[in-house]
Amino acid sequence: MKRVCIVGCGAIGSLYAAHLARVAEVHVFVRREAQARALNEQGLRVSGKDAHNFTARVQASASARAMPEFDLGIVATKATQTEDAFAPVGHLFDRGAVISAQNGLGSEEILAEHTRGWVVRATTFMSGTRHSDTHVQYELDTPTWMGPFEPRGTPFAVVQQAADLVVAAGLKAEALEDARPAQWSKLIFNASVNSVSALTELPHSPHFADETEFSSLGNLLHALIEEGKAVARASGIQLHEDPWEMNKLGAQTNHPPSMLYDVRRRLPTEVDFLSGAIARQAERAGVAAPLHAAMYRLIKAKEASWQFADENRAVEAAQSQP
């Protein structure tokens, strides 16, 4: 795996690109021409602890035209952008492998539609802050878990090779025979916390773990997580970690989840890949997931409200009952 392409260069994509450039030829496929130019001219700077302070050379492009074939790809766009970002370059991985390092469930299926290469299911707990197109700060030194995407029959050896490369680059990674327990643990956690944050506009605050009163928000988080666990169980997936414990820890951080960021900027959210994915999987598995379905429908309607401004303005006029 000598030639690697990172698709999407946000915080997570930037961390992979810069680290992997130390052990492979790294190309970066981005949406904006200006970002490609800046990366080619200035390189990609990582700041953080210890060995994570350096500037890497990468070859960036906003067009698939001039790009070569790759041994490995890592797709790190928002899940909502997978289709648009990967369709133009998918054929470049036909003789290689491609990893989805995205939030939620369902991105692997989109990758598989656009490449004949091996598809790898991954869940990353890395975190970083993107300061500019060419500067990312490495925060949590936590691993990426990888496993085969079952419908494609990806050999474990391919997953192991990819994990080895990421480890050689100085990041944490682990190859697993089955990555779904890790993916579903994060999915249930992420779906529950992101939906509630997007609707309440609270960051991941202590309210999320508070169960002292009947009205307390922690009761809802608990119910969402239990419902997600029941869907995993009905789908034959044993969880790697308890999402409720993840929620209790996270609720001490006041961290703003990505969907809160999206809602504040009126950007399309990843809800189709989070609560929406849980609700749809519940239907397939023949179990009920009324709460995740409710969150899904509320957030889709919230997105619709941004196109519904005229009628909304009526609320500013004098108010009548009820």
Add this chain to the structure above:
Amino acid sequence: MKRVCIVGCGAIGSLYAAHLARVAEVHVFVRREAQARALNEQGLRVSGKDAHNFTARVQASASARAMPEFDLGIVATKATQTEDAFAPVGHLFDRGAVISAQNGLGSEEILAEHTRGWVVRATTFMSGTRHSDTHVQYELDTPTWMGPFEPRGTPFAVVQQAADLVVAAGLKAEALEDARPAQWSKLIFNASVNSVSALTELPHSPHFADETEFSSLGNLLHALIEEGKAVARASGIQLHEDPWEMNKLGAQTNHPPSMLYDVRRRLPTEVDFLSGAIARQAERAGVAAPLHAAMYRLIKAKEASWQFADENRAVEAAQSQP
């Protein structure tokens, strides 16, 4: 019933006060001194169709001190203000009757705590637009349904007298042996529509009745309404109207529900008396109401987010994963 007091002079309170002033001595108890002064100086103007164009004389006060005893009261504040508004004047109704004409469930209990008089359960479908402290526009010429508040054992004759007075004043009213079927029909409708509107920031738009896709919002409304009906059933209450039919009609209006107005202005909502009341009644009746409980907890948390501004501001800073 010769001397009447209206507590709270918003759109609904103003409509009762002005009309009743044509057949009784009407006092108005309001919160703001300026509103009392304006009403005493200018009277209360009603505009609308036919017989609903006139200006009435009322005696307004922001202090209970100088007020006489009353034969009848109508409390028309927001449900969240019942306690504060009624506690100072409750004793003035000890030898009379008092009607709650408020949204949701639970206001009657608060009235009963503060008066020894008869308590009347009422549900109004009237609607008006308040143009100023002294001018209200009459819109929907729809009735107020009244019945005994059961725990107080209010005689039906008292309810009938009150309804007769309202009818004599030129408004529609009906005395019922049991007002709960009407109250619960409106409660389930109101709770479902208001919660969804507050969280999505959509007015009561066609989305609320759309069930074409898995993600469609109408599916959630339907589920909330079915859940509400199950709680009514478990509580021994037969509904007067089907709230789903009420929702289908309302979804053609793009009307902004009152809770959307509150959320936009960061005012306390009536959720404790709507989805919160359904969820608590479900607990008492031994049935599940996970969706109304979810809406209740989300809206309480949204209210809490307004006091949580510092942490919220973090979202404006650079964004990190996940």
